[in-house]
Amino acid sequence: MSVIVEVNRIRLTGRCGVEDAEALLTALQANPAYAIDLADCRTLHTSIVQVLLVSRSKIIAEPVELALRRWLLPLLASGGQAFELLPDGIGFSVP
């Protein structure tokens, strides 16, 4: 179970695969103003990113997973327009 509808928000958790796209779409169509919480999301399939891009849902919590943050955050922020990827390994490795 990766798509969890809560009060005012929809949480995507763990590995969100293509099979979760329809559940997310249904949840968003029922609650279009709900924001998306990606804090516990590990991976996000393209099909789900498409839903987020088209619905233009507000992201209220960013994913923690570094590999995902790298491209997903700038992608959602730019709505798909040309964006710069975050550098690899933004984490604890501050020199």
Next chain:
Amino acid sequence: MDELLTQFLIEGRELVTDAQAHLHALLRDPADSARIDGAFRAFHTLKGSVALFDMAPASRVLHAGEGLLDQARAGKVPLSKESAIILIDCIDHVDRWIDALEVDGHLPSAADSLAEQLLSRLRGDNTAVASGSAEPAPPVWLDEFLAAAAAIIETTDRPLTAFRYQPDVGCFFRGDDPLRTAASVPDMLAMRVLPRSDWPDFSDLAPFDCMILIEGITTAPLNAVHDALRMVGDQVDIQPLPARRRARGAAGQSIRIDAARIDALAEDVGELARFGHELAHAADAVARIDAALGTRMHQLQAEFERGLGALHRDVTAARRVALGPILRRLPRLVRELGSELGRQVVFTIEGDMTEVDKTVGDMLYEPLLHLVRNAIDHGIEPPDRRQALGKAGSGRISLLARRLGDTVVIALSDDGAGIDPDRIRTMAIAKAILPPEAVMALADRDALQLVFSPGFSTADKVTQISGRGVGLDAVKSAVEAVGGHVAIESMQGRGTTTTLTLPLSAITTRLLLVHIGGDGYGVPFHRIIETVRVQPDRIRPIGDGLALVYRGRTIPVVGLAPLLSAVSQTEGDACLLIVEAEGEPLALAVDAFGRQIEAMIRPSGRLLAGLPAITGTAVLGDGQVLLVLDPARLVA
């Protein structure tokens, strides 16, 4: 650039111009012996020059041309107009190859075959002449993508590889995950995600159809991109992008703009950001009366924010300047100071292409100069002392600048004597920087940071160079004034590293709103490494504090509420901000995370000066004044 090459680029082009002038004259009068002589000399000298570089095709072409002109000069074979045209063509190609040598450092791969064509034309053999230019025109998508990503690409001068990946509509059923595949291409610089046609309405969305196409640019070579995309090879178009092609794009042309105009633009953007917050509040209010209209307004507001975000990125990019010119004077200064003080120093700079905001760049020179002086004066030992210690006679000082997320980190390291924390403690007590018991309680690492305190100077005798009555506290305040921070690390006998962490953008700051004890506070995003939500039982008491094991590391957890004299009102998952304090990760517990805003931080006035943890205030859309916390200073 290599001096020999610089010289060649100037002289080589002069010879090209020379040769062209003579050859054009020969088009009108192929028998003009003075012109034939002039052209011969230009070809001959140029041939000698190109031989010094990796330009074999140019060398062969010039050699053949020289031979033809030599025969005409000796009256053996008269020069024809046709020959003059071919010679002009030859010299034009040499001219282009000189450009390529300057931009790419080597000739284009097609140079060899072009040279062969020119040679056979010079031999009077026209059969091998190919039609038109050898380079195929770049696809339309590439030009469009390059224009859209120009601001990002111009940060690098390396050769790039671009790709366009158009997944099949039904690719999800085969188990493809196109974005993940595209993001797996190594060293990705920029991406773009476009709808295949137009984005569908939300109500018409077919979740299992892939409706996007992806474009990407990487610094990885062609074969690495091929390799990463081999599973979907039939759906991708990969294009190598030599540095030269980019120069034609939008990024290549530059104009000079008065910095004040950019500043005015930045201020306008700041105002618009405030308007965006107001819009969000208005949308909230509307939503309470009419849910559908509220949703629409929220969508419009989100679109506005997105556009504004792009504008903000463009303006901040326009304000960025490369560090190179700022650092240019440092090496000479190191040499001068070194000889003055009898030190041998090897100074290296890495990352001088890194860009910083103009405001940051403007203030950076003095602090860096001060730190470099300190490193030579107090760090690097005299050569005989170094040799006695078994170190190389020459000390090393290195400056490393690099971009790290929303910050630019500049580290200045030396391999000198290092700093003795006990000596710092003694001096701090002698100079009454802190009460003795407070000084003695400091860990070595924290004691070192005392060198940044006002009134502190480690030189026992004031030298002419370091002792100008300005201490390292001036460095600290200059860096903090632009929203950065400074830290020092040292190992006795091994050396010292001073790290300046500077914000990439000095206009508005991205803040995360957090709730603590019923009040809202802002925390600058560049201070947050991660936000984490964990079940409360994962936070365990360790010693007399709390800690969380996260990603294999034990991170101390500190509640912010007590530090702000507030009472925590939390239930359910613990909300933690992971920040960096004194070089170590630290988790700060807050009651809840709020939304993110962009705000102009105003330095805190006198009223708040007693609260060092408050870096300033930000005004929200509804006029509410938000206190902005500096998490690192909060627990210092």
